[in-house]
Amino acid sequence: MTLTADRDGSFVFPVADLEVRFIRPRLARGGVHSGVWSDVAVSHGGAHVHEARYNLSSLTSRRELAKYLASRAELPKPLNWTDAIETAATLMCREMHKGKVVTHIADCPNPAEPSYLVKPLLLRDKLTIFYGEGEGAKSLVAVALAYCVSTGEGDLLGLTVAEDAVNYLDWETDDEEIARRTKRFAAGLGLEVWPDFNYFRMDVPLVDDTETMRNLAPGFTIIDSLGPACGGDTIRPEGPTNFWNTVRRLQGTVLVIAQTQKDGPKKTIFGSGMFHYMARSVWEAVNVVEDGTGTIHLAMFHRKSNVGRHWPPMAWRFEFDDTACTTLVRPEQLAAIPEMTSHLSVQDQIAAVLRGGSRTVGDICAEADLKENTVRGTLRRYHNRFVKNGEQWGLLSNR
Secondary structure (H helix, E strand, O other): OOOEEOOOOOEEEEEOOEEEEEEEEEEEOOOOOOEEEEEEEEEEOOEEEEEEEEEOOOHHHHHHHHHHHHHHOOOOOOOOHHHHHHHHHHHHHHHHHOOOOOOOHHHOOOOOOOOEEEEOOEEOOOEEEEEOOOOOOHHHHHHHHHHHHHHOOOOOOOOEEOOOOEEEEEOOOOHHHHHHHHHHHHHHOOOOOOOOOEEEEOOOOHHHOHHHHHHOOOEEEEEEOHHHHOOOOOOOOHHHHHHHHHHOOOOEEEEEEEOEOOOOOOOOEOOOOHHHHHOOEEEEEEEEEOOOOOOEEEEEEEEEEOOOOOOOOEEEEEEEEOOOOEEEEEEOOHHHOHHHHHHOOHHHHHHHHHOOOOEEHHHHHHHHOOOHHHHHHHHHHOOOOEEEEOOEEEEOOOO
């Protein structure tokens, strides 16, 4: 009999007609609590028998568990519980101490280039964060992405999309709200049937919900949102570290929705800087709501990329028709949303001005509200994007 690793990070030891499962095993070093600790869950024929936390390295703990199970489990055939628990605990301790399997880089002769589940928002099999202020329409985009990936069709957002299974882990709303948004997206496209994906109404931190993790389909997982998924511990190093170690067990592409810090001129992800550091790609969501209509203009700014290039900003217009129960999504130019200009980099602000035609440095400064030295330095630095013709500057590239 051997241990079998489950996809949620737990280990299973089958014995007779029983299943001994080690949930969230961890190494604790130093002091009286050192050793390998784990929740031990025992079931017989699918029926619960016992679950509690034990120090698997402790002979006393093993004996207590074996003695209790001998009195608790009624089996058709007698079982030597002392030997069974001793074997299982020893194997689990060895597993925890053996470390990871080595991969030799030379054995990867043809590494693939980065690929996208949704280009350019979601790198395939990587961790991406969307962050923005409250009511910033981040969840609206997340539902739109769930719609696109579950169907493999990018028409809703005008993006290139690959089809995959979708898990939506939601700490903020409920299934009716997510279904309503999905249905209105479909109606906006003129469709009467909306796509299906897996929804989970969450109420405990992700690290503590082993059973839900076991039920997730490999594919695209959305975590909405970061604070409650961490259990509220977003400042101290332990919270982010435990969260990321849990997310690493998920198979596929992961999107985390996060809030922003309230203070400071530059908006960042709320909590420890570890969240920004650990993500492979980070996008900031900024929105403007039209007075009277409720129409939302939403822009996404690429703030970090550890894999591949930084992408230029993109924007959409979300039009809500409560009478027809539809939500129309239309891509739009960022330059058409004056309130978004300050969120652009200097070179993108200059490019937004020059898309209206060639300008002098003075004209650019006046229209973009930038200092002359900043404009001149940027124009010279990005010679692959801007071109000078006499006293005026124009766009060499229209990206």
